[in-house]
Amino acid sequence: MPEEGHLRRLLPIVRGLHARGHGVHVFTHNRFLPQVVSAGGILADLFSRWPIEAADAESRPVPCRYVSFAGHFADEIVAAVRPLRPSLVVYDTFAVIGRVVAADLGVPAVNVCAGHNVAPAPFLLQLASDPRVAIAPACHAAVERLRSRHRMPDASPFAYVNSLSETLNIYCEPPDFLTPAERQAFEPIAFFGSLPSIEHIEMPPRHPRPAYFPAGAGGRRIYVSFGTVVWRYYAAEALAAMESLADAIAAQPDMHGVISFGGSDAADTHGNRLQRPNVRVEKRVNQWAVLGEADLFVTHHGLNSTHESIFNRVPMLSYPFFWDQPGLAAKCQAFGIARPLAPVPRGRLAADAAAAAIGAVLQQRATLAERLEIARNRELAVMASRGQVLDQLAAIAQATRR
Secondary structure (H helix, E strand, C coil): CCCHHHHHHHHHHHHHHHHCCCCCEEEEEEHHHHHHCCCCCCCEEEECCCCHHHCCCCCCHHHHHHHHHHHHHHHHHHHHHHHCCCCCEEEEECHHHHHHHHHHHCEEEEEECCCCCHHHHHHHHHHCCCCECCCCCCHHHHHHHHHHHHHCCCCCCCCHHCCCCCCCECCCCCHHCCCCCHHHHHCCEEECCCCEEEHHCCCCCCCCCCCCCCCCCCCCCEEEECCHHHHCCCCHHHHHHHHHHHHHCCCCCCCEEEEEEECHHHHHHHHHHHCCEEEEECCCCCHHHHHHHHEEEEEEECHHHHHHHCCCCCCCEEECCCHHHHHHHHHHHHHCEEECCCCCCCCCCCCCHHHHHHHHHHHCCHHHHHHHHHHHHHHHHHHHHHHHHHHHHHHHHHHCCC
16 A cells, blocks of 8 residues: 555565565555665556556545555455466555455465554553544445455454564564564464565665754754645544654753654645754654664654664654554663653643753763664664565465475
């Protein structure tokens, strides 16, 4: 599906399978062509011919539209994939169409988990009372087609939650982020992490990375981002929290802040409200570059952002909004690599409380640094074991060819 963060988690799989000599066809949005080609994949434009909006432009949360997309266009997309004679389908959980294609073609499917500990049962229960939920008739019709024509008896408007695989589920965090009991929901499971490969991370950039903080900012460089998806549903809450954080940073002359809207168009409307003399506001940043400079990351705890922060050894202030974010925030706090900014998700935040939380974390940097080093070693360990997972995928594909 056209979610950049989800694509980034699949690219190391594409790169690894390509390096082993496999042809990897990546069905996604054509705006991701450079990333797919760089990873060795062959991009198939999924959405120019089959626009999501033509299947469903109304249902909320937005991933319900991906269920509608699968039911509406399944026959056409299966027909487009069939000539490739795939021996394996690897799909992000939100890409319900991947599960459908694999079932209709009779080939094994491997799921790549989308989020921290998104076990289907509790999240489906949560959606039952979620005030955002509004299911369009097109989605209900698509669900019926998935059930009756495409081997999905468990299909629902929330199939993007429970489209796990009976063959293998690739989990995008180190093993320590799930307890043994929590792992049961994802069996059979293989741990892969969410970060690019070490080789890709260490590759010299084609262009110099931008510098986001002024020279001489010292040890008081604060990076704030709540990602992109939060702005679809909780723009008012996100903006209020950012205003308090901007005020807290502005009150400290030797502190510097960078606030990113994660690429959201909300920046065009609201960015000026956050401008302060020592606060830089950007619609989008090179997150790896800014984390390379920052001393503290105020985050919603999106999966990619959290693990990028760990890799860069940057302590976090947790301000989760919804979905898997509160659980991942709690896990990071238990590991001692993050501190809460508010007592509850989307909690009201005053500037003085934000300033106190920032100051407390900066004073605890030595302790946090020790815990971050432990967490970073977990990331390195799961990345080092990726070859075994890729071999497992290759074996599944090879068995299909026999």
